[in-house]
Amino acid sequence: MRNSKTLTTTLVLVVLAVVGAVLPFLLSHYYVDLLTMLFVNIILVSSFRLITIIGDWSLAHLPLMGAGAYASALITGTLGWPFWPSLLLSAIIAGVIALLMSVPLSRTTGFSFFIASYAAGEAMRLCWTRFRQPFGGHTGLANIPDPGSIGAVDFSRPIPYYFLALLITAVCLWLMYRVCRSRIGATFHAIHSQKSLARALGINVVKYKMLVFVIGGFFAGVAGVILVHRMWAISPNQFGFTPTLYLLVWVVFGGTGTFAGPIIGVSVLTLIDQLLDPLAEWLPMFYGAILILTLLFLPEGLEGVPKRLQSWYRRRQDGGKASEDSTTPENVTTEEQD
Amino acid sequence: MIGQTIANALITSAFYALVAVGLTLVFGVMKIVNFAHGEFYMLGAYAIYVLYARNSWPYFAALVMGIVLVGILGAVTERIIFRPLRGQLIPGFIASIGLVFILQVAVGRLWGVGKMKRVPAPYKGEVVRVGGVSVDVQRIMVFVGAIVLIAILILFLNRTRIGRALRASAQDATAAALQGISVNRASAIAMLIGCAMAGAAGALMAPVMSVYPYMGGMVIWMAFVIVIIGGQGNLKGAILASALFGFLDTILTTVFDSTISNLLITVFLLVFLAIRPQGLLGHAE
Amino acid sequence: MAILELQGLRKQFGELVAVDDLDMSIEEGEIRGLIGPNGSGKTTVFNCITGFLHPTRGKVIWQGEDITGQPPHMVASRGMARTFQLTNLFRDMTALQNVVMACHLHTGMGLVKQYLMTRGTKRRDREIEEKSVAILEAMGIAHVKDEISGSLPHGHQEALGVAMALATEPKMLLLDEPVTGMNPSETKDMMERIKHLRDTGITILLVEHDMKAVMSTCEEITVINFGRKICQGSPDHVCSHQEVIEAYLGRS
Numbered sequence: 001m002r003n004s005k006t007l008t009t010t011l012v013l014v015v016l017a018v019v020g021a022v023l024p025f026l027l028s029h030y031y032v033d034l035l036t037m038l039f040v041n042i043i044l045v046s047s048f049r050l051i052t053i054i055g056d057w058s059l060a061h062l063p064l065m066g067a068g069a070y071a072s073a074l075i076t077g078t079l080g081w082p083f084w085p086s087l088l089l090s091a092i093i094a095g096v097i098a099l100l101m102s103v104p105l106s107r108t109t110g111f112s113f114f115i116a117s118y119a120a121g122e123a124m125r126l127c128w129t130r131f132r133q134p135f136g137g138h139t140g141l142a143n144i145p146d147p148g149s150i151g152a153v154d155f156s157r158p159i160p161y162y163f164l165a166l167l168i169t170a171v172c173l174w175l176m177y178r179v180c181r182s183r184i185g186a187t188f189h190a191i192h193s194q195k196s197l198a199r200a201l202g203i204n205v206v207k208y209k210m211l212v213f214v215i216g217g218f219f220a221g222v223a224g225v226i227l228v229h230r231m232w233a234i235s236p237n238q239f240g241f242t243p244t245l246y247l248l249v250w251v252v253f254g255g256t257g258t259f260a261g262p263i264i265g266v267s268v269l270t271l272i273d274q275l276l277d278p279l280a281e282w283l284p285m286f287y288g289a290i291l292i293l294t295l296l297f298l299p300e301g302l303e304g305v306p307k308r309l310q311s312w313y314r315r316r317q318d319g320g321k322a323s324e325d326s327t328t329p330e331n332v333t334t335e336e337q338d
Numbered sequence: 339m340i341g342q343t344i345a346n347a348l349i350t351s352a353f354y355a356l357v358a359v360g361l362t363l364v365f366g367v368m369k370i371v372n373f374a375h376g377e378f379y380m381l382g383a384y385a386i387y388v389l390y391a392r393n394s395w396p397y398f399a400a401l402v403m404g405i406v407l408v409g410i411l412g413a414v415t416e417r418i419i420f421r422p423l424r425g426q427l428i429p430g431f432i433a434s435i436g437l438v439f440i441l442q443v444a445v446g447r448l449w450g451v452g453k454m455k456r457v458p459a460p461y462k463g464e465v466v467r468v469g470g471v472s473v474d475v476q477r478i479m480v481f482v483g484a485i486v487l488i489a490i491l492i493l494f495l496n497r498t499r500i501g502r503a504l505r506a507s508a509q510d511a512t513a514a515a516l517q518g519i520s521v522n523r524a525s526a527i528a529m530l531i532g533c534a535m536a537g538a539a540g541a542l543m544a545p546v547m548s549v550y551p552y553m554g555g556m557v558i559w560m561a562f563v564i565v566i567i568g569g570q571g572n573l574k575g576a577i578l579a580s581a582l583f584g585f586l587d588t589i590l591t592t593v594f595d596s597t598i599s600n601l602l603i604t605v606f607l608l609v610f611l612a613i614r615p616q617g618l619l620g621h622a623e
Numbered sequence: 624m625a626i627l628e629l630q631g632l633r634k635q636f637g638e639l640v641a642v643d644d645l646d647m648s649i650e651e652g653e654i655r656g657l658i659g660p661n662g663s664g665k666t667t668v669f670n671c672i673t674g675f676l677h678p679t680r681g682k683v684i685w686q687g688e689d690i691t692g693q694p695p696h697m698v699a700s701r702g703m704a705r706t707f708q709l710t711n712l713f714r715d716m717t718a719l720q721n722v723v724m725a726c727h728l729h730t731g732m733g734l735v736k737q738y739l740m741t742r743g744t745k746r747r748d749r750e751i752e753e754k755s756v757a758i759l760e761a762m763g764i765a766h767v768k769d770e771i772s773g774s775l776p777h778g779h780q781e782a783l784g785v786a787m788a789l790a791t792e793p794k795m796l797l798l799d800e801p802v803t804g805m806n807p808s809e810t811k812d813m814m815e816r817i818k819h820l821r822d823t824g825i826t827i828l829l830v831e832h833d834m835k836a837v838m839s840t841c842e843e844i845t846v847i848n849f850g851r852k853i854c855q856g857s858p859d860h861v862c863s864h865q866e867v868i869e870a871y872l873g874r875s
Contacts, residue, residue: 104612
């Protein structure tokens with residue numbers, strides 16, 4: 001049983017790798033950049049999902065991505081550092097900021113955490129808006145350097161940058177996956193499902209909440225760095241309320257129960273995005289509707305589809321006998337009262 | 339200078355209270371935070387724009403009609419969106435965020451996004467001067483309107499059967515059922531009233547500020563902070579918190595600027611949530 | 624030597640006094656019963672001892688050290704394990720997996736090591752698995768070790784809850800109503816095992832409603848009502864104590 005699952009997964013990954021390697025040469029530069037942005041968003045949703053393993057939904061995630069972006073913009077722009085060291089340092093800075101935020105945040109849970117995380121992220125964003133030195137204020141920063149060249153490969157061009165992003169994304173996903181499968185990941189799950197029990201067994205829940213938030217923040221920072229060195233300009237609005245909504249839609253739509261769920265969610269929705277491009281002004285409304293419909297009718301997101309298909313199929317097999325339909329919305333997250 | 343600041347602060351507090359009280363009512367009865375509350379505020383302003391500015395209705399008729407329409411829309415969204423999610427804090431909140439964008443885009447498509455709309459003041463820029471303090475009449479109307487509507491609400495909640503049932507419902511759904519009102523009915527009424535009050539605030543403010551689809555964003559965050567710190571679902575607390583933050587915001591904006599005010603209040607909220615020993619659902623125990 | 628001592632323990636919720644100046648001293652190797660009518664504050668005492676609640680006043684002394692107000696994970700690492708009234712289990716996992724998880728959660732380990740270890744691939748895991756099976760045997764549920772814990776009958780779930788507490792290798796076990804909902808033979812079985820646990824050197828504090836179980840197992844019993852101690856002594860002494868009788872009869 002185990003082997004067939006690993007076989008399928010390996011097969012899927014190989015196919016994706018091949019497709020990913022070939023695709024940029026078949027598409028226009030516009031779509032190559034689009035895929036690059038998809039990679040950024042994949043890192044974003046995956047790191048967000050990591051935090052949900054322990055039971056909390058964080059609205060500070062986009063701001064933390066912005067922290068990585070601003071850090072790298074300043075380190076490469078003002079300080080003149082090259083790309084790769086800046087990537088690492090900026091992600092670490094995002095992680096440190098997450099650590100600082102987690103000091104008050106880890107004392108909250110559930111809905112409190114949700115709101116407090118928004119407050120923490122927003123406070124940081126307001127600093128970027130308010131202080132023209134060094135953040136560029138409302139209009140943000142521009143003229144951010146690209147990663148330069150290695151030999152003949154010029155990373156200011158879409159296709160080389162695409163592969164850069166692809167590589168970094170693959171590494172990040174691998175690292176995050178390892179966290180999930182490690183004992184740390186098991187502890188996160190244990191805390192989520194039985195917090196009191198975990199505490200009684202010796203788990204310092206506050207420490208683990210801080211840890212997961214820092215890890216999430218670190219990878220959000222990485223995503224921000226990849227973003228900023230392709231766009232060459234950033235502003236506070238890119239990390240505010242509207243992008244946060246999109247993140248929520250991707251995650252709710254894809255589901256948070258599995259590692260791949262959010263990734264599939266963001267990919268599907270990005271595809272739909274493109275198909276609906278002529279109706280671009282209606283997009284936020286469309287996303288709002290998807291969000292609400294998903295919450296009402298498919299609370300587990302896309303991850304719930306196989307199960308529902310199964311039970312639908314089984315009901316048909318039973319001769320169409322009406323059986324209990326679990327359409328009552330389960331909690332998307334559990335509200336914990338501590 | 340101080341007198342002017344106090345006058346401004348009073349008006350701001352009354353305005354915030356009008357918005358926050360509606361949000362508090364919804365939270366108390368439905369245990370859901372409606373982040374689209376700001377959009378109902380916006381819709382109230384648009385009602386004035388469409389009826390009064392574009393179609394020359396008398397101002398008060400437009401005001402009343404706006405309040406009614408927004409209230410009804412609120413009840414509709416309760417039925418469709420919030421009823422199935424009642425009691426689930428995070429899903430309900432996320433759904434309300436979805437509603438924010440639906441309403442913003444709808445309004446933007448209907449009446450355009452570009453330039454902000456100006457609504458002519460019913461009392462053309464008349465200004466009252468007392469001592470060294472000057473306030474324009476429309477702002478005084480906001481102040482008076484807010485106080486009147488909140489007073490009506492308090493009377494309603496304390497003196498009428500439905501109102502008392504709503505209060506009971508905020509404590510305990512079974513108690514409400516005993517009072518003869520179903521939870522569904524209570525939720526619908528709470529949402530109707532809550533959104534209507536937000537719409538009223540928008541309608542009163544329309545002549546004072548520009549009308550545009552994203553105007554709700556300025557208001558919702560402050561209302562939100564007030565509801566949380568005022569003790570979610572606690573009307574008295576909300577009113578007190580409105581006064582506190584009305585003054586705080588005015589003073590900070592006068593001394594520094596609005597971004598700094600926003601920043602400090604946001605940090606205040608963060609610290610508040612971190613220090614509170616219990617979660618948001620528990621009342622002080 | 625008293626292994627656990629409560630000095631003037633008091634817990635108030637606003638105006639409600641749940642625990643009222645409670646003094647209690649438990650010797651190492653005892654099986655102590657803590658009984659009282661519903662709402663007398665027994666679980667609150669538990670929660671104060673194990674760090675789930677902060678006492679309003681008073682002290683909790685463990686092995687001579689003041690641990691008042693320390694968080695639950697610290698209390699657990701100092702050797703006090705507890706069970707929960709509504710048995711807390713990892714319901715989607717098998718009984719064995721539950722105990723293994725408890726062992727894992729208890730083993731403090733550097734974060735880097737934890738990151739490098741994936742589940743079920745190291746030699747150490749085999750040792751832990753053997754240890755877990757032994758614990759399950761001690762609680763008499765080794766035969767259901769591969770059943771999903773959520774689908775086990777109530778008695779087995781209770782036993783599993785105790786097994787998980789044992790995985791932390793405690794010096795003292797605080798059992799919160801371990802036989803509630805069990806039939807007489809299950810109850811007898813559980814109480815026998817509890818006695819056996821004490822014989823292996825673990826001090827026991829037992830909160831229970833089932834009088835027969837408490838009287839036949841505990842050597843010393845503390846009775847509380849309205850958060851206050853009203854009697855302490857041997858089972859015979861407690862049974863014949865006037866206030867105790869009134870507390871229980873008066874309630875029903």
